[in-house]
Amino acid sequence: MTMGGRKLHMLAIGLGLAAGLAGGQALAAPAATPEARTAARFDSLVHDRAQLRLFLRAMPKGGDLHNHLWGAPYAEDFLAMAADDGLCVTVPRPALAEGPCDMAGKVPAKGLAQRDPDLYARTIDALSMRNFTPGGDGAAASGHDQFFSTFDRFAAAAARNNIGPMLAATREMAAGDHVLYVESSANPEALHAFGLVGQDLGWTDDFAAALAVLQPRIPAMVAQARAEMDAAEAQADRRQGCAKPAKAGPCQVAVRYQAFVQRAQPPGFVFAQMALAFALVEADPRFVGVNIVNPEDNPTALADYSLHMRMFQFLAARHPTVKLALHAGELAPGLTPPRDLSFHIREAVEIAGARRIGHGVDIASEAGASALLARMARDHVAVEINLTSNDVILGVKGSDHPLALYRQAGVPVVLSTDDEGVSRIDMTGEYLRAATEQGLRYGDLKAMARDSLEYSFLPGASLRGSVCAGREAPSPACASFLAGSPKAQVQWRLEQDFAAFERGVGGER
Numbered sequence: 348m349t350m351g352g353r354k355l356h357m358l359a360i361g362l363g364l365a366a367g368l369a370g371g372q373a374l375a376a377p378a379a380t381p382e383a384r385t386a387a388r389f390d391s392l393v394h395d396r397a398q399l400r401l402f403l404r405a406m407p408k409g410g411d412l413h414n415h416l417w418g419a420p421y422a423e424d425f426l427a428m429a430a431d432d433g434l435c436v437t438v439p440r441p442a443l444a445e446g447p448c449d450m451a452g453k454v455p456a457k458g459l460a461q462r463d464p465d466l467y468a469r470t471i472d473a474l475s476m477r478n479f480t481p482g483g484d485g486a487a488a489s490g491h492d493q494f495f496s497t498f499d500r501f502a503a504a505a506a507r508n509n510i511g512p513m514l515a516a517t518r519e520m521a522a523g524d525h526v527l528y529v530e531s532s533a534n535p536e537a538l539h540a541f542g543l544v545g546q547d548l549g550w551t552d553d554f555a556a557a558l559a560v561l562q563p564r565i566p567a568m569v570a571q572a573r574a575e576m577d578a579a580e581a582q583a584d585r586r587q588g589c590a591k592p593a594k595a596g597p598c599q600v601a602v603r604y605q606a607f608v609q610r611a612q613p614p615g616f617v618f619a620q621m622a623l624a625f626a627l628v629e630a631d632p633r634f635v636g637v638n639i640v641n642p643e644d645n646p647t648a649l650a651d652y653s654l655h656m657r658m659f660q661f662l663a664a665r666h667p668t669v670k671l672a673l674h675a676g677e678l679a680p681g682l683t684p685p686r687d688l689s690f691h692i693r694e695a696v697e698i699a700g701a702r703r704i705g706h707g708v709d710i711a712s713e714a715g716a717s718a719l720l721a722r723m724a725r726d727h728v729a730v731e732i733n734l735t736s737n738d739v740i741l742g743v744k745g746s747d748h749p750l751a752l753y754r755q756a757g758v759p760v761v762l763s764t765d766d767e768g769v770s771r772i773d774m775t776g777e778y779l780r781a782a783t784e785q786g787l788r789y790g791d792l793k794a795m796a797r798d799s800l801e802y803s804f805l806p807g808a809s810l811r812g813s814v815c816a817g818r819e820a821p822s823p824a825c826a827s828f829l830a831g832s833p834k835a836q837v838q839w840r841l842e843q844d845f846a847a848f849e850r851g852v853g854g855e856r
């Protein structure tokens with residue numbers, strides 16, 4: 348009786364299991380996997396921006412490869428730094444300024460929100476793109492001019508050894524957007540100081556002679572830059588309580604830096620900064636690449652563009668392991684004469700040897716654009732796409748934007764934020780734009796999130812094609828592979844996050 352009962356029970360379980368499997372397969376046929384069901388869910392939301400934002404905020408996004416440490420904090424963060432540092436806000440044109448604040452035209456930043464909410468609000472507008480209307484009351488004539496002039500208005504706070512608070516703000520936003528990794532353009536003060544040294548030395552176009560003069564001073568400057576970053580990271584960790592083991596959120600965001608050169612400065616300044624940037628990347632694993640910043644249409648930047656590319660070529664030959672991600676083609680028809688639109692991306696790739704291009708907006712105006720696109724596809728030169736930044740600075744969006752052109756050519760593309768504080772955006776909003784303005788679907792966005800780690804400058808072999816590929820739990824061989832590759836470790840985290848996200852969104856029925 349007992350035996351018979353158990354047999355019946357087991358038979359029932361067997362039948363139930365079989366029926367369940369058959370039923371499950373029949374139901375799941377149109378969208379068999381959590382990934383496919385997640386993609387179907389995305390498609391059902393595509394005309395509901397609020398629902399889509401909710402979906403995209405939770406979606407794992409990999410890395411933000413084009414992010415400026417100075418441009419990431421919101422104006423409110425800079426006002427808080429200004430209050431902590433005893434800085435002032437100028438009136439009637441709001442900007443942050445050094446003290447004393449008790450004189451005409453300057454009021455203390457400390458307590459401003461409570462004392463004068465109207466001035467506080469106008470200061471936020473002046474330090475960002477918030478409420479910007481071209482040519483409005485006291486406003487800049489264009490989004491381009493307003494955007495770049497904000498940097499001067501918060502410079503007093505940003506330049507005051509505030510890398511720690513800026514880093515904390517960057518990590519906080521990345522964590523909120525489910526971004527695992529940030530490559531931030533961040534210069535310790537030593538980079539600026541060394542630029543001034545180079546400027547004072549004068550310039551003769553003799554790269555080797557210039558380097559010979561600078562070289563003896565570089566090791567001490569590298570040490571100074573590293574010490575500054577040690578202190579900044581410790582400050583950010585204290586702020587965010589990262590000493591506690593396994594503290595989730597901002598402390599789990601991996602940040603690496605790109606040292607940068609300022610292209611609007613004279614050649615002696617640019618060369619010295621560049622020489623130190625290469626040396627710093629070689630010496631400190633937290634620095635993974637070199638970049639070039641300032642408005643690309645600045646008169647000095649335009650006049651010296653090819654000179655700067657040759658400087659990169661010269662130094663890259665002496666530091667072959669240092670990778671370059673260069674702002675190039677952040678221009679649009681009408682902003683400059685056509686000749687300036689015709690060669691910047693090509694020289695960044697062919698002469699400087701850039702592994703990634705920042706923006707690349709004017710690709711369709713480049714001479715020999717088709718051949719250049721083919722080369723970038725062949726050599727896996729990725730383009731960092733900043734949709735909001737390109738809209739507010741250049742007025743380029745929708746089908747004027749070359750994102751589809753790059754994708755059709757097979758050039759790798761990734762979404763990034765550029766200056767999320769200045770633009771008053773977040774990474775989720777960039778994914779939302781890619782979906783609603785560029786027509787990208789879930790699979791496209793997922794591929795870009797994966798590429799944002801594949802084309803990161805993190806060292807180590809890729810997870811792609813490795814012993815770990817396609818695994819849900821690491822085998823011993825996979826575990827030892829991961830231990831040797833910082834890049835694969837972050838890629839592994841992304842795959843785990845995608846699996847969890849898709850189980851949550853597409854796995855429940």
Ligand SMILES: [Zn+2]
Nearest residue numbers: 415674705765
């Ligand atoms: Zn940028």
